[in-house]
Amino acid sequence: MDTRNFLFMFYGFLAAWVIVMIYIITLARRNSRLKRELDDVKRLLDVKETRAENRTTSLPHGRGSVQG
Amino acid sequence: MNPLLQALWVARKDLAIEFRTKESLNAAGAFAVVILLLFSFVFDPASPEVATIGGGLLWLCFAFGGALIFNRGFARELPNECLDALLASPVSASSLLAGKAITSFVLLLIVEAVSLFVFGFFYDVRWWLHPLKLFAVCALATWGIAILGAAFGAMTVNLKLRELMLPVLIYPLLLPLLMAAIELTNNLLMNQVTSDSLLWGRVLLVFDIVYTSLAVALAETILVN
């Protein structure tokens, strides 16, 4: 009885740790996923901005620029 | 116009549509009867224990049948953007919600009346021993189911998984009410009205007051587009 009592006390503490650790691991994984998504979307924005700049600089002389 | 009158007008509209088509009534009524039939295979319907679990059986049927009714409540307004028209109308959000709740309340009471007859017939339970008290229990519990059903029906109307989300959200919240209704119904079916019954009656009443107040207060939040 005493051994079983002690064993279940250990199980109780273990259960608490396992539940909290599983949650922390899911938070860490979510962090990695969010970092990846943020990098992807920033890269997408950079590409879009670069394309927009190329479009304005490649326009022929007299069009798209202010001339006196 | 008086908000209560607005709610009654909304309910009148919905009930008129429902009595013309009877789609929710037929579905909920048939569903409740089928559940009663299925349960007859789980245990012996002729055994004396039926009266001790009859309350649970009945309220399970009513809760599941109710889900079919209040699922339709706001969903029927989706085609042709009727919901947008209602929200843009002078009817206040709380009156709209209350009107939907009144509709579900009336329809669910009809389903309950039919189920009680079927239950008494199949299970040989004398549910008519305390008709007024049973009606009071049914009315109070059904109002709680209806007001929460209307509030959460409005919340989930535009969601992709509406039919799944609505029961998942509403049944845990309904549990205290269903427990009280089951205990009171069991007491009435067994003809054993005790002092505990008064406590459960108070639980029903408090539940109704609290959730009706919350639903009316949050109606604008839930229904704004």
Add this chain to the structure above:
Amino acid sequence: MREKLVYILAIVGAVLLAWNLYGIFTVLPDEAAQGAIYRIIFIHVPAAITAFTGFFIALVLSAMYLKTGDLRYDSAAASVTEVSFVFACVNVATGSIWARIIWGIWWTWDPRLTSMFVCLLIYFGYLMLRKAIDEPTQRGRLSAALSIFGFVDVIIVWKSIQWWRTQHPSPVLSIRTGGGNIDPAMEHMIYRDLLAFLLIAAAIVLVRMRQEMIEREIDSLRRLAHA
């Protein structure tokens, strides 16, 4: 600044928890009737109080969101609810393990346990609802409404052992009973563990809130990229 705060809260909480564990296992004696298993109370009760405190804070934050429309309140409410849900799970799991020894069963449908299970279902529904809605303001509004409705059950859980005759033990903390139901050293340890749990929970909430803010940033950058 925020990261420093997270580290401070987590480290202080962890150190306090470690010190408490030392006290729980080496200083406090076994309980007369229960033996060693009673030590689960030092996780079970603080986890419950942490969860309920979190649900209350989420209620206040939800109300603030409805009042102001500021999505930061919504992010905070969601983060606090999620972390509180985890602590509520810890409470139910540890209680169940304790019950296996003391009552001989893992579970019973008494008012306290039933209402606590209902509470878990309600807040699980809250988390599911948030996943089901893409639009941020709609998500905030409906989550806030559900948080307000759901808190009614938290009150029922808290008061259940006073309102009904339950198999679950009656209140023991002196703030509820006026004293005499628990050894003062054990009660003191419960409060110390509660402080540790609250500090750790606060650290995790801040991390989670940061993730919510990053998600909103990704959302707005995506809109810009596809505009």
